Amino acid sequence: MAKTKTQYVCQNCGYISPRYLGRCPECGAWNQMVEEVATAPQVKAFNQVTGTVAKPQKLTDVNITKEPRVKTKLGEFNRVLGGGVVLGSLVLIGGDPGIGKSTLLLQVSGQLQATGGKVLYVSGEESASQIxxxxxxxxxxxxxLYIYPENDMGNIKQTIDEIKPDFLVIDSIQTMNEPSLNSVVGSVSQVREITAELMRIAKSKQVTTFIVGHVTKEGNIAGPKILEHMVDTVLYFEGDMHHTYRILRSVKNRFGSTNEIGIFEMQGDGLIEVANPSEVFLEERLQNANGSAVVVSMEGTRPILVEIQSLITPTLFGNAKRTASGLDYNRVSLIMAVLEKRANLMLQNQDAYLKATGGVKLNEPAIDLAMAVSIASSYKDMGVLPTDCFIxxxxxxxxxxxxxxxxQRVKEAAKLGFKRAFVPKNxxxxWEPPKDIEVVGVKTLAQTLKLVF
Structure with a gap:
């Protein structure tokens, strides 16, 4: 009888070691090495991407066909996916517990089955009555729409062969169990093998598959990074459980842009898409408040107006404190250094608290000017005109x-009633600016502050 071989696998990154290690040498995580039975890799006779036997061919002989898509009634969901659900794709959706992942996919399932396709909703967390x-x-x-509370992949594959669904929902990948593997549910080897099996089903049988993934306390999708590498699309469902607005963000998409976001509002009867998010982000803005400036940020192909707020107060200790919410901390520190050196603002003894309102995360170069004006406004205790925006x-x-x-940025600002936009002179x-908004070209930060204050 052959001796059973064991190995230790990091549950955070998937690193494999022949012996136990307290600290993973790959990702640095402590106490994440779990003993598993080593299994020989299964060799597949077909290509995992196409589901057929792969053959080399000339690039000039490859036929290009536009991928077929199915549109749902949620326009924001279609936007994030690049124009609709691509048939035969594998989509991973991650988010915090209770944020609304299951609600979103159940709504999408109901809309997809209304188009005439069969939907199999597999849940390893809830019973059929709960769903x-x-x-x-x-x-x-x-x-x-078929509801199937099951976590055994053998039974799930058999049910797929019987029902032959067009769309498959797995809620969630960490609760599924591959009986051929001698490892616990949710382990790296389980998640890796189940995802590979779902990819083979999606590509070979043209079953569009949605996978729900849990997230870690750092905000990353739990399991090995290979999980995100194998799927076609990775979406993050973000938001605060204490607020009604949710943001669906694309971080990987083989069939569209990775810069798109969709905004939803959680109501009693489900998620409602927000067609004009700029009004949502600005509706509670105080008039003539100091420390406030509006930026026109691009999220994919959509311009969004967001208020950036700053609070500058004298520090009570030796080292000034810097805090940022929705903004990059290093960018905040950089802008404050430029303000001190080029605009003669003494900020080294000031605590700074900055925030992008509405729960949106801004991380593009065009927000620098609005951030600087917001900091200067709070420091000088002087308000900015509510009809001004900065790019x-x-x-x-x-x-x-x-x-x-x-x-696009200036047109969006003019549409929402802004009367003046500060933009780079270059x-x-x-291009011809719109007639209903004054466009002011500036070359330096110091020039901008003189015009504003």
Whole structure:
């Protein structure tokens, strides 16, 4: 009888070691090595991407066909996916517990079955009666929607062969169990093998598959990184459980842009898409409040107006404190250093607290100018005109550098009633600004502050 071989696998990154290690040498995590039975890799005779036997062919002989898509009634969901659900794709959705992942997928399942396709909703966390109660609350029903509370992959594959669904939902991947593996449910080897099996089903049988993934306390999808590498699309469902707004963000998409976001509002009867998020982010803004500036940020192909708030107060201790919410901490420190050096603002003995309102995360160069004006407004205790908005990147020498898609940004600001937009002067060439908004071209940060205050 052959001796059983064991190995130790890191549950955080998937690193394999022949012996136990207290600290993973790959990711540095402590106490994550779990003993598992080593199994020989299964060799597949077909290509995992196409589901057929792969053959080399000339690039000029490859036929290009546009991937077929199915549109749901949630326009924001379609936008994030790049224009609709791609048939035969594998989509991973991650998010904090209770954020609304199951609610979103149950709504999408109801809309997909209304198009005539069969949907198999597999849940390893809830019973059929629990899912039925949620479906009644969301007004989801239909003869083409099948609920299957099961976590055994053998039974799930058999059911897929019997029902032959067009769409498959796995809620969640960490609760599924592959009986052929001698490891605990949710381990690295289980998640890796189940994801590979789901990918083979999606590609070979053209079953569009949605996978729900748990997240760690750091905000990353639990399990090995190979989980995100194998799927076609990775979406993060973000938001605060104490607020009603949710943001669906694309971080990987083989069929569309990775910069798109969709905004939803959680209500009693489910998720409602927010068609104009700029109004949502600005509706509670105080008039003539100091420490406030509005930026026109691009999220994918959509311009969004977001208020950046700053609170600058004298520090009570030796080292000044810097805090940022929704903004990059290093970018905040950089802008404050430029303000001190190029605009003569004494900020080294000031505590700074900055926030992007609405729960949105801003991380693009065009927010620099609005951030600097917001900090200067709070420091000087002088308000900014509520009809002003700011667009521009700031260099270390204090210059205001050009940004992309300036026409779309200014048009969005004019549509929402803003009367003046401060933009980089180099962006004023080769386009005609709208007549209902004054566009002010600035070259330096110091010049901008003189015009504003």
């Amino acid at each position: 039925k109660l949620r479906a009644d609350r969301l007004n989801v029903s239909g003869d083409n 521009g990147e700031i260099g270390l020498t204090g210059e205001v550098r050009r940004v992309n898609r300036i026409e 962006n004023l060439s080769r």
